[in-house]
Amino acid sequence: MSPRCRKCTPVPEEVRRAARLLERRWTLSIVYAASSGARRFNEFLAAVGSIPPGTLATRLAELEKDGLLERRVVDSRPPHVEYLLTPRGKQLRRLVDVLQQWASS
Amino acid sequence: MSPRCRKCTPVPEEVRRAARLLERRWTLSIVYAASSGARRFNEFLAAVGSIPPGTLATRLAELEKDGLLERRVVDSRPPHVEYLLTPRGKQLRRLVDVLQQWASS
Numbered sequence: 001m002s003p004r005c006r007k008c009t010p011v012p013e014e015v016r017r018a019a020r021l022l023e024r025r026w027t028l029s030i031v032y033a034a035s036s037g038a039r040r041f042n043e044f045l046a047a048v049g050s051i052p053p054g055t056l057a058t059r060l061a062e063l064e065k066d067g068l069l070e071r072r073v074v075d076s077r078p079p080h081v082e083y084l085l086t087p088r089g090k091q092l093r094r095l096v097d098v099l100q101q102w103a104s105s
Numbered sequence: 106m107s108p109r110c111r112k113c114t115p116v117p118e119e120v121r122r123a124a125r126l127l128e129r130r131w132t133l134s135i136v137y138a139a140s141s142g143a144r145r146f147n148e149f150l151a152a153v154g155s156i157p158p159g160t161l162a163t164r165l166a167e168l169e170k171d172g173l174l175e176r177r178v179v180d181s182r183p184p185h186v187e188y189l190l191t192p193r194g195k196q197l198r199r200l201v202d203v204l205q206q207w208a209s210s
Binding site for chain 1 (some may be wrong): 114115116117119120121122123124127128129130131132133134137138141142143151152153154196197199200201203204205207208209210
């Protein structure tokens with residue numbers, strides 16, 4: 001650390017970890033779309049807009065792995081897959097609200 | 106849009122714009138460091154940790170351009186440069202608080 005450093009409170013590890021999650025492009029938009037009602041792949045595609053389908057598939061898998069989305073196979077004819085926010089993912093929605101307030105102000 | 110799309114509320118443009126800002130790697134950590142007292146380049150470097158100096162310089166310039174940081178030349182001997190959160194940047198700190206709560210819970 002520099003000797004001139006008056007205040008070098010290191011950024012806490014949990015903030016960095018959460019920031020790394022959000023830094024993946026489109027993640028916040030996908031969380032927003034999920035909390036606005038999108039469930040199926042094509043619904044996310046339409047809601048998020050210009051996201052490439054391959055990237056959407058990757059992000060959905062990552063968010064499932066991170067415990068923010070739950071992947072569910074719905075027993076319809078034909079069966080289809082839905083992605084739902086987990087309780088932890090719903091909490092993250094608060095962050096999107098704060099972001100929206102900030103962006104609109 | 107897919108005919109199967111029940112709910113395709115598009116992600117609002119201001120959310121996307123704000124998300125694009127935050128998706129730049131390290132941005133949230135830099136905002137956190139600034140709101141924790143870092144002002145000078147070396148202080149940001151120490152607080153943010155493993156950020157490459159060239160990337161830090163780029164991010165500081167972007168955050169200045171976006172109106173979140175103010176660059177100020179302090180008339181010391183020798184003169185030095187400080188970066189301070191603008192009122193708009195301080196508002197963004199709220200988002201970092203929500204993120205930290207979420208990451209710690």
